[in-house]
Amino acid sequence: MPIESVNDFVIRFANVNGSGSASANELFARSILRMGIPVAPRNIFPSNIQGLPTWYEVRVSGDGHLGARGGTDMMVAMNPQTWDKDIASIEPGGYLLYDSTKPMPKSKFRDDITVIGVPLTAICNREYTDPRQRQLFKNIIYVGALSALLDMDVAEIEKLIGEQYKGKEKLFDANKHALHLGRDWATLNLDHPIGLRLQRSNAVGDRIFLEGNAAAALGAVYGGATVCAWYPITPSSSLAEAFTRHCSRLRVDTDSKKNKFAIVQAEDELASIGIVIGAGWNGARAFTATSGPGISLMQEFLGLAYFAEIPAVVFDVQRAGPSTGMPTRTQQTDIISCAYASHGDTKHVVLFPEDPAECFEFGAISFDLADRLQTPVFMLLDLDIGMNHRLCRPLAWDDTKTYDRGKVMTSAMLDAGTDFGRYLDVDGDGIPYRTYPGTNPTKGSFFTRGTSRDRYARYTEEGAAYQDNMQRLLRKFDTAKDLVPRPLQANAAKPTKYGVIYFGSTSPAMDEAIQMLEARGQHLDRLRVRAFPFHSSVASFIADHDFVFVVEQNRDAQLRSLIVNECGIDPVRLVPVLHYDGTPITARFIARAIGDHLDALKVTPLRKVVS
Amino acid sequence: MTYVVKPKFHHPELPKNALGYTHRDYEGKISTLCAGCGHDSITASIIEACFELSIEPHKVAKISGIGCSSKTPDYFLNASHGFNSVHGRMPSVLTGANLANRDLIYLGVSGDGDSASIGFGQFAHCMRRGVNMTYIVENNGVYGLTKGQFSATADRGSKSKRGVANTDSAIDMVGIALQLGATFVARSFSGDKKQLVPLIKAAIEHEGASFVDVISPCVAFNNHTGSTKSFDYVREHNEAVNFLDFMTGQAPIHVDYAPGTVETVQQHDGTTIALRKLNSEYDVHDRLAAMSFLQHHAAKGQIVTGLLYVAEEAEDLHGHLNTVEAPLNTMNEKELCPGSAALDKINASLR
Numbered sequence: 001m002p003i004e005s006v007n008d009f010v011i012r013f014a015n016v017n018g019s020g021s022a023s024a025n026e027l028f029a030r031s032i033l034r035m036g037i038p039v040a041p042r043n044i045f046p047s048n049i050q051g052l053p054t055w056y057e058v059r060v061s062g063d064g065h066l067g068a069r070g071g072t073d074m075m076v077a078m079n080p081q082t083w084d085k086d087i088a089s090i091e092p093g094g095y096l097l098y099d100s101t102k103p104m105p106k107s108k109f110r111d112d113i114t115v116i117g118v119p120l121t122a123i124c125n126r127e128y129t130d131p132r133q134r135q136l137f138k139n140i141i142y143v144g145a146l147s148a149l150l151d152m153d154v155a156e157i158e159k160l161i162g163e164q165y166k167g168k169e170k171l172f173d174a175n176k177h178a179l180h181l182g183r184d185w186a187t188l189n190l191d192h193p194i195g196l197r198l199q200r201s202n203a204v205g206d207r208i209f210l211e212g213n214a215a216a217a218l219g220a221v222y223g224g225a226t227v228c229a230w231y232p233i234t235p236s237s238s239l240a241e242a243f244t245r246h247c248s249r250l251r252v253d254t255d256s257k258k259n260k261f262a263i264v265q266a267e268d269e270l271a272s273i274g275i276v277i278g279a280g281w282n283g284a285r286a287f288t289a290t291s292g293p294g295i296s297l298m299q300e301f302l303g304l305a306y307f308a309e310i311p312a313v314v315f316d317v318q319r320a321g322p323s324t325g326m327p328t329r330t331q332q333t334d335i336i337s338c339a340y341a342s343h344g345d346t347k348h349v350v351l352f353p354e355d356p357a358e359c360f361e362f363g364a365i366s367f368d369l370a371d372r373l374q375t376p377v378f379m380l381l382d383l384d385i386g387m388n389h390r391l392c393r394p395l396a397w398d399d400t401k402t403y404d405r406g407k408v409m410t411s412a413m414l415d416a417g418t419d420f421g422r423y424l425d426v427d428g429d430g431i432p433y434r435t436y437p438g439t440n441p442t443k444g445s446f447f448t449r450g451t452s453r454d455r456y457a458r459y460t461e462e463g464a465a466y467q468d469n470m471q472r473l474l475r476k477f478d479t480a481k482d483l484v485p486r487p488l489q490a491n492a493a494k495p496t497k498y499g500v501i502y503f504g505s506t507s508p509a510m511d512e513a514i515q516m517l518e519a520r521g522q523h524l525d526r527l528r529v530r531a532f533p534f535h536s537s538v539a540s541f542i543a544d545h546d547f548v549f550v551v552e553q554n555r556d557a558q559l560r561s562l563i564v565n566e567c568g569i570d571p572v573r574l575v576p577v578l579h580y581d582g583t584p585i586t587a588r589f590i591a592r593a594i595g596d597h598l599d600a601l602k603v604t605p606l607r608k609v610v611s
Numbered sequence: 612m613t614y615v616v617k618p619k620f621h622h623p624e625l626p627k628n629a630l631g632y633t634h635r636d637y638e639g640k641i642s643t644l645c646a647g648c649g650h651d652s653i654t655a656s657i658i659e660a661c662f663e664l665s666i667e668p669h670k671v672a673k674i675s676g677i678g679c680s681s682k683t684p685d686y687f688l689n690a691s692h693g694f695n696s697v698h699g700r701m702p703s704v705l706t707g708a709n710l711a712n713r714d715l716i717y718l719g720v721s722g723d724g725d726s727a728s729i730g731f732g733q734f735a736h737c738m739r740r741g742v743n744m745t746y747i748v749e750n751n752g753v754y755g756l757t758k759g760q761f762s763a764t765a766d767r768g769s770k771s772k773r774g775v776a777n778t779d780s781a782i783d784m785v786g787i788a789l790q791l792g793a794t795f796v797a798r799s800f801s802g803d804k805k806q807l808v809p810l811i812k813a814a815i816e817h818e819g820a821s822f823v824d825v826i827s828p829c830v831a832f833n834n835h836t837g838s839t840k841s842f843d844y845v846r847e848h849n850e851a852v853n854f855l856d857f858m859t860g861q862a863p864i865h866v867d868y869a870p871g872t873v874e875t876v877q878q879h880d881g882t883t884i885a886l887r888k889l890n891s892e893y894d895v896h897d898r899l900a901a902m903s904f905l906q907h908h909a910a911k912g913q914i915v916t917g918l919l920y921v922a923e924e925a926e927d928l929h930g931h932l933n934t935v936e937a938p939l940n941t942m943n944e945k946e947l948c949p950g951s952a953a954l955d956k957i958n959a960s961l962r
Contacts, residue, residue, distance in 0.1 A: 033962075206958075206962075207962075208958050208961035208962055209961055209962065210961045218957070221947075221948075221949065222948055222949065222954070224942070224943065224944060224947040224948060226710075226711070226939040226940075226942060226947065227707060227710045227711060227939065229703075229706075229707065250949040250953060251947070251949075253935050256935060256936070257933075258933050258934060258935040258936070259932060259933050259934050259935060260934075260935050260939070260942060260946060260947060261934075261939075262710040262928075262929075262932050262934050262939065263932070264706070264710070264740070264928075264932075266703070266736070267732055267733070267735075267736040268732065270700065270703070270733075271700075271702075271703040271706075271732075271733055271736060272703075273703075274696070274697070274700045274702075274703025274704050274706070274707065274733070275703050275704070275706050275707035275710070276707060277696075277704055277707060278674070278694075278696075278703065278704035278705060278706060278707025278708040278709075278710075278711070279707035279708060279710055279711040279939075279940075280707070280711075281694060281704070281707075281708060281711075282672070282707070282708040282711035282712050282715075282940055283711055283712065283940035284707075284710065284711030284712070284939045284940040286707060286711070300697055301697055301700065304696065304697050308694075394958040395954050395957065395958055396951070396954070397948075397950065397951040397954045398951070399950050399951050401944070402943070402944055403943055403944050403948075405943075435692070436692075436712075436940060437669075437672045437691070437692035437708070437712070437715060438669055438670055438672070438692070438712065438714070438715050439669070440669060441667060441668075441669050441690065442669075442690055445669060445689065445690050445691055445692050445693075446692065446693075447684070447685050447692075447693040447694075447695065448692070448693065448694040448695065448696075449695045450695075459640075459685070
């Protein structure tokens, strides 16, 4: 039986990289949003510029589920290279849209799906002579065909094309024409609409649609970052590029036309973090954007910044593994390498945003935290939220907010005779005062080193002075626990002995999984960890439950290790739920993994069964 | 080295500069380097140069990497902020500091291990970008703190203290700086303060990437027969192309040298250099000729010193990036935050 579903299905486009499909696919997703129906699109792309397979998956969810679902209800198969696998991945009862210009043997199809052929190449060849046009408009033509098959509001698509080509009448007309070529052909020749349908809704509300990388970059603009140094690496490059774009619009002085920012594409990640640390030392708000391999390269500098107590912000858009290939897939694999980055005894502040809205919010406050705590602050995005458009609440800013520049001793304070010791804990919170270079002609200068110094920054190799400093750094880390974003707890409808901890991009899949589990009568309390060091509520949440699942997108249960280590928890009580094949975690995966485990725990005693 | 604490009092009639400071105001902590180390002479020359230029010490940021040379910023300009950073990474730290506050004077102190080996890339890229700084390499051809290994500037064939010959080609940092776009390039010798002090002064005043390579013999590990960085070898093979008098400001220049031997060089910031030519054919504005001249003399085992190149028009990274005049580190939410109205517009464009 063909699948029948309104506003709830997954459609996947199998394309060839570099064929111009991306903008057509995005047009398709946005058009559905304009119909008031939530969508969650995801790019699955190769490490390649042209020629290799790439997929674009659109999950349509009237209920607003934004996590990956898994499975494909309809495949738009435009890539012969991946045809067999693409056909095999369609759910039973699903649909296939393909280019029927060239006849295909029956063995290439399946009996249990609805096969819809549109002669896309033939239509293009008839209509266009330019090869590039033939390729580009083919994509718009299939969007047109889909609009008829899925019963989309074509006016919304036309409106979007109009916005995209505002002032470019010719391009607008050409695209609109291509759209109708496909739509008209489908209307005339195909049964429509099919079982998958779209119906206008109002489930989108005032939410916005953007990528986490762009949001984090905007957070850096609002948070007052002036220096950015970076080295290109997927999937973080678009963050630095978005910062450049935002700054050119929002940060150019209107009178002088000069820039209130400095962006350097450095020679490598070492130089990037070096520039950030130099700028932070000198009192500017500075950041770098990188991914796992960049974090590895920055380790030495990060240790120096920790010991020398220099503010720095590092946006790490996580991906899978080293070198080329899997790195264009998503993972949460840099938790340990960031939390404990570098040589010596080091611990760092790490933030875990769940979506673009938090990427913006945390992106801005990370600069306050770095200045307040005088230390590197990591913000861990991942490819899933960084490089995909995600529906989220509108970005908000409170105009009464001022930047927290932390404890900076001024020239006036020095002249008034305030005792200045660069590493002196005057307030008991472990955070000393610092001075910016050039503050005062005779007072407040100091020599910055890694470790070998006393409370007044004087050189010493004495063990006691070293230990004294290390203890103060621990006090400072304790102070951080109450400054970083707190975990958010959501309790099950019924009291339960089980809990689940999760973080970052896992959020939407987790929320959906909870609903699935509840439908099966399995209840869990949820805690979304948003930062390291852990707030005391993490330990108490674990204490309140017999077992706590820790859901992560890595192999080694890195967050779980961090909790065990930092909160002194018996590892037996933390059950890892791990997803790490490079695809985004799904609700189905979480619900199955947790559900199976809970079922195993609830084996009914034999005595009860027989009685 | 000495453990004696330096007394603060000084002779009441010590000469004072335009700010009323004596050279004592430009000193730092007592050096912990070996007695007779060339680096200490460079420290003394930096002190002298800053004193003579009447620089306010706190307006200097002194940044170094790791190594003997990188320790020296602690030994001059006590009232300046200093940063002993990561091995080979002074250039990036200094670049960031410079971006944060373009109003300070940036003095980068490094060594040949720091800049020609582990930090070769950062040195090169810093020159390429034209960071407004004075980059001083205290070049002794040897790793001192780790006890005598060759560095990348050691000449092929030169012998270590243990008598082993170096088989690797030497990196000529001056040549690299010239090639990569440094707008002020000089080489000197720690044993020739008369030549070195004016060079440092001119380098500081130059608004762009200034590179000064100072051959600085290591008395502990590289001052023996067979070394090409020993005091004796450098004295015997020193080929100075010019001698520099540095004059700041617009005052008329009086020079006592024979006519035709003096060239006055006006820097674009208004300062003037009087150059006493020792080699009449050497043109300090000809970058390509300088590179060729250096190569020819190096092939003969000679060490060319003096002001080797100064660009007629220098530019710097801030110019390339078109940054505002006010230091970025002085800006706050008023200057930097676009506010909620702008954000509402952005939200509206994302629906």
